[in-house]
Amino acid sequence: MxxxxxxxxxxxxxxxxxxxxxxxxxxxxxxxxxxxxxxxxxxxxxxxxxxxxxxxxxxxxxxxxxxxxxxxxxxxxxxxxxxxxxxxxxxxxxxxxxxxxxxxxxxxxxxxxxxxxxxxxxxxxxxxxxxxxxxxxxxxxxxxxxxxxxxxxxxxxxxxxxxxxxxxxxxxxxxxxxxxxxxxxxxxxxxxxxxxxxxxxxxxxxxxxxxxxxxxxxxxxxxxxxxxxxHVATFLGAANILEGRLEADGAVTCASGCRLRPAPPALAILGPPGAAAAFALRPERIRLLAGAPPAENGIAARVKDLAYRGDGWMLVVALPGGGEWRVALPAGASPPAPGATVSLAWAAESLVPLAA
Amino acid sequence: MMRRALLLLPPLLWLLLLVAAPVAILAGIALSESAAGVPPFRPPFTFDAGWQGTLEPLRSLVADQYYLDAFLRSLLVAFATAACCLALAYPMALGIAASPARWQMPLASLVLLPFWTGFLPRLGAWIGLLRDGGWVNRLLQAAGLTSGPLPLLYTEGAMLLGMVHAYLPFAVLPLAATLLRRDRTVEEAAADLGARPWRVFCTVTLPLSLPGALAAFLLVFIPAAGEFVIPELLGPPEAMLVGRALWVEFFQNRDWPLAAALALALLALLVLPISLFQRLSGRRAP
CATH class of the missing domain: 3.40.50.300 (P-loop containing nucleotide triphosphate hydrolases)
Incomplete structure (x- = not known):
């Protein structure tokens, strides 16, 4: 070198x-x-x-x-x-x-x-x-x-x-x-x-x-x-931070009410069952679904606010367990109305485990 | 418009009463003929006699080499005083500007500390130090450096020393104000580009502080040019300066018209550098 x-x-x-x-x-x-x-x-x-x-x-x-x-x-x-x-x-x-x-x-x-x-x-x-x-x-x-x-x-x-x-x-x-x-x-x-x-x-x-x-x-x-x-996750691109507790089967119960199932490589980084776990989830990695949200890696949330960004929409959604997330929608998508309830979902790989 | 005129009134009155009127009176005396009496001149114009003024005082001023020399010597002494003050003021002002913020005011007040004692006692102290039996000569002899007393007092050197001592604060304060306001990052940039500290001073600090230096120079130069007391008490008796010439004409020869002409000439001579300074500082503005 x-x-x-x-x-x-x-x-x-x-x-x-x-x-x-x-x-x-x-x-x-x-x-x-x-x-x-x-x-x-x-x-x-x-x-x-x-x-x-x-x-x-x-x-x-x-x-x-x-x-x-x-x-x-x-x-x-x-x-x-x-x-x-x-x-x-x-x-x-x-x-x-x-x-x-x-x-x-x-x-x-x-x-x-x-x-x-x-x-x-x-x-x-x-x-x-x-x-x-x-x-x-x-x-x-x-x-x-x-x-x-x-x-x-x-x-x-x-x-x-x-x-x-x-x-x-x-x-x-x-x-x-x-x-x-x-x-x-x-x-x-x-x-x-x-x-x-x-x-x-x-x-x-x-x-x-x-x-x-x-x-x-x-x-x-x-x-x-x-x-x-x-700090890095929020400083760069304003990621959503998901906090929860790791369970024996490798899923994480999230404080805001959803069940997370991270990808196996992420699991290796996390502590023993029962430990606190935190993940970063990028706004652009969250999808809007037509039907009900999946039981894992998904949640229903209420649209609180939305802003047009030129290259797409930025939604602010309120979670049932408290807290807010930012969700980015591509330009072609038709945005939901404020106050509507939407189903959100994301891939397991999008959950990035964070150090405390 | 009306309010602006009202605001300008006090300074205008001030200038009229304390600058324009005295100068006009002085000009009147300078155009008069000397006469025995009180006051010792004949006014240049009265309603009874009409115009009876003369240009004789002004003419003798120009014709007599004696006064020309006095002017030249005064300007030279004032220049030397101002230059010495500036050379001493730079390190002092830089020191004040470089010290921590809470020390800057106390240090600036220390510069003014000499003003807490009278002007004449300070000159008296110099006489005590410099005379033949004074401390300096006693010290030099005790150290075996000289056998007899050195003639220190009543020399050009003693005069310059007294002048610099008296006028130094007038140079330090405007310079310190300029140096305190300066942008230090420009000096850091010079150091970053490879300039040693002395180079940084010569190529950046000095040229950028020139307006303050010029103000400091003039604040010393102008009063020093007309200085009378210090040359009289510390300087050589043969050195004829404008201040002393004025004194002699006014009080010894009782030639008021000539004294007034001298004073006007000095004023005219000093207006020159002031207006030059104004033009220079006006041009600097972007």
């Missing part, structure tokens, strides 16, 4: 009494696009600042290409950070902004002009060299910030919420450009985001963070299909 580009070993950071990072370990492979996904206070931004060198680690080590950089000041680290606010130099032109890092490296004047022109062409900003940051649009500023870091050819680029300050319309396109740029440069990207759609769409692997720890690390598909914890 190749040597990791970035290795974090038990990185810990305290702010007073709160533990922002709790012994976190993580490997980023060369050329990988990793998303650090989490809510506010999950420690994702602190982690980024520790790797960039702006925040000290109270314990643990940061290794870049096998070299311990834990104690190095920011200017001595070959990584580069793209700030959420972009932090462009307001008193310098676009050209001088992008050339700043190369000048600090002592690159020759002609070489600087060549590389800056190349970098600006890469993001379609040729011709704007002499503008000041204040004379650029939000999207243009974001791209200047991006190439200002990339022009130094860092092996690892850190991005702090790179799309958060952009208009919704610009966000998706810029995200894809970001990914294309990452493929083209071959640099490792570590992107902090609180937007699960962004993380799933752009990253090779997603690290979901919660309370300064890694809740789950895996490919977007693995995370979405097989969330390990309740």
């Amino acid at each position: 190749a040597e990791p580009l970035l290795r974090l070993e038990g990185v810990t950071r305290r702010f007073g009494a709160t533990l922002a990072l709790d012994g976190l370990s993580l490997d980023v492979m060369p050329g990988e696009f990793l998303a650090l996904l989490g809510g506010s206070g999950s420690g994702k931004s602190t982690l980024l600042r520790i790797v960039a060198g702006f925040e000290p680690a109270d314990a643990g080590r940061v290794l870049l290409q096998g070299r311990d950089i834990t104690g190095l000041p920011p200017h001595a680290r070959p990584v580069s950070l793209v700030f959420q606010s972009y932090a462009l130099f307001p008193h310098l032109s676009v050209f001088d902004n992008v050339a700043y890092g190369l000048r600090r490296e002592g690159v020759a004047r002609g070489e600087i002009a060549r590389r800056v022109a190349e970098a600006l062409a890469l993001v379609g900003l040729t011709g704007l060299e002499r503008r000041r940051p204040a004379q650029l649009s939000g999207g243009q500023r974001q791209r200047v910030a991006l190439v200002r870091s990339l022009v130094k050819r860092p092996p690892l680029l850190l991005l702090d919420e790179p799309l958060a300050a952009l208009d919704a319309g610009l966000r998706e396109r810029t995200g894809l450009e970001l990914r294309a740029l990452q493929r083209a440069t071959g640099a490792g990207f570590v992107m902090v985001t609180h937007d699960q759609g962004e993380a799933l769409a752009l990253a090779d692997r997603v690290a979901v963070m919660e309370g300064g720890r890694l809740a789950q690390l895996g490919s977007p598909q693995a995370l979405y299909e097989r969330p390990a914890t309740r």
